[in-house]
Amino acid sequence: MSLFEYAPAPESRSIVDIAPSYGLFIDGEFGEAKDTFKTINPADEQVLSEVALAGPEDVDRAVAAARRAFESWSALPGSERAKYLFRIARILQERSRELAVLESLDNGKPIKESRDVDLPLVAAHFFYYAGWADKLKYAGLGPDPRPLGVAGQVIPWNFPLLMLAWKIAPALAAGNTVVLKPAETTPLSALFFADICRQAELPPGVVNIVTGAGDTGRYLVEHPDVNKVAFTGSTEVGRQIARSVAGTGKKLTLELGGKAxxxxxxxxxxxxxxxxxxxxxxxxxxxxxxxxxxxxxxxxxxxxxxxxxxxxxxxxxxxxxxxxxxxxxxxxxxxxxxxxxxxxxxxxxxxxxxxxxxxxxxxxxxxxxxxxxxxxxxxxxxxxxxxxxxxxxxxxxxxxxxxxxxxxxxxxxxxxxxxxxxxxxxxxxxxxxxxxxxxxNTFNKFDPTSPFGGYKESGYGREGGRHGLEAYLA
Missing domain, CATH: 3.40.309.10 (Aldehyde Dehydrogenase; Chain A, domain 2)
Known part of the structure; x- marks a missing residue:
């Protein structure tokens, strides 16, 4: 059997404009941190950008901004919160080609996957949870479900933008505010999402993004003013987080490893x-x-x-x-x-x-x-x-x-x-x-309306669907 030889069909890198450096996104503005690190393209090991490394005081500022924003954000009618989520979803669709190229550059995944799988699902999650924002009392979680407060969210490097959507969309729909820590090796799409939040005129402090390594994530999940922790990553780190959160009253969801x-x-x-x-x-x-x-x-x-x-x-x-x-x-x-x-x-x-x-x-x-x-x-x-x-x-x-x-x-x-x-x-x-x-008779099929999560060392709690709201409501 002879195989077809395909001519190269490169997607243009010029579609996305990557800045030489990025700061932390706190209270609606980008600001500097004392230390920085470099993020590279895994396909050629070239430096893509220099990114701020958040320390304890930076996490303090981000959580404080989220706490201040929570009062007014949670007080908004669900239909008003939904407008922001719908706006974010539409901007994600409009900028999907740019974001797909960025995701492939920073993560290493094929462009046809980031273009045809990741980005459509990212927008779909924001559309889906926008629809829930004014219907929370019909979610089967009680007649008057209330947001928890500030959500500290730590996401992995394998689906950077999709994991962000899984975390942020239900949190905002339920009336919470967010401090998100993207993975050290793939911070760029989260930082671009910060720009989308500004483009959507999301109130300052509702979404804050602190970049860094493992210590930054630890500062966030152990912060005393965080009410909810959501983590996707390795089982080993999940165990450490479960131990640190135990007895604090924080609500916790863990989506960990698998061997399917x-x-x-x-x-x-x-x-x-x-x-x-x-x-x-x-x-x-x-x-x-x-x-x-x-x-x-x-x-x-x-x-x-x-x-x-x-x-x-x-x-x-x-x-x-x-x-x-x-x-x-x-x-x-x-x-x-x-x-x-x-x-x-x-x-x-x-x-x-x-x-x-x-x-x-x-x-x-x-x-x-x-x-x-x-x-x-x-x-x-x-x-x-x-x-x-x-x-x-x-x-x-x-x-x-x-x-x-x-x-x-x-x-x-x-x-x-x-x-x-x-x-x-x-x-x-x-x-x-x-x-x-x-x-x-299929595999790796995802839908925002369907819950996802595991048992045993694969974690607990569910993301996606009506079930995904439960983790962000009291």
């Missing part, structure tokens, strides 16, 4: 399942907490499915995130690349068989070829630990009961996938899977 099972039964449509497997683990370079990183395939079709999967992987294009033909972009950071590499080498040393399609990786930047491991057992570290990269562990099963047992044999419980043509089998298996989200 993608279960393929012998009656599944093979070609459709292969597309779902590829989307489940190689979407966003595997930097997805709900990625289908454990493939459980019924023994009788394992050989056929793996042959088809390898043929499909051979067509994946790895390279420049701004090329519209790219399927797999750059790994977000040197530190993440080192972790993916280490766990992959451990998988090979423990006896699993490693395979990657032939692909030429760029000389500069952080890159990792799409990889699958076969001959994996439940004792292998690559089957137990979250790799957070484009690495798939393949296990087999004989009966539905064995599939369920293996799928649930994990400390995580965020998501799962089931592939079968029998609706009764899908429902029966889904009912026994201990996972917050179970996809049937």
């Amino acid at each position: 099972a993608n279960i393929v039964f012998d009656d599944a449509p093979i070609d459709q399942a292969v597309e779902g497997i590829v989307n489940g683990i190689f979407f966003n370079q595997g930097h997805v907490c709900c990625a289908g990183s454990r493939l459980l395939v019924q023994e009788s079709i394992a050989t056929e499915l793996l042959d088809s999967l390898k043929r499909r992987m051979a067509t994946l294009r790895v390279g420049d995130p701004l090329d519209k033909n790219t399927d797999v972009g750059a790994i977000n950071s040197a530190a993440q690349l080192a972790r993916i590499t280490e766990l992959s080498e451990i998988g090979a040393s423990e006896g699993a068989e490693r395979w990657s399609p032939p692909c030429e990786l760029p000389a500069r930047g952080f890159w990792f070829a799409p990889t699958i491991f076969t001959g994996v057992t439940q004792a292998h570290r690559i089957a137990r630990e979250e790799i957070f990269g484009p690495v798939l562990s393949v296990l087999t099963f004989r009966t539905p009961a064995e599939a369920i047992e293996k799928a649930n044999n994990t400390p995580y419980g965020l998501s799962a996938g089931i592939w079968s043509e029998k609706g009764s089998r899908i429902l029966a298996v889904a009912d026994k899977l201990r996972a917050g989200v179970v996809w049937a």
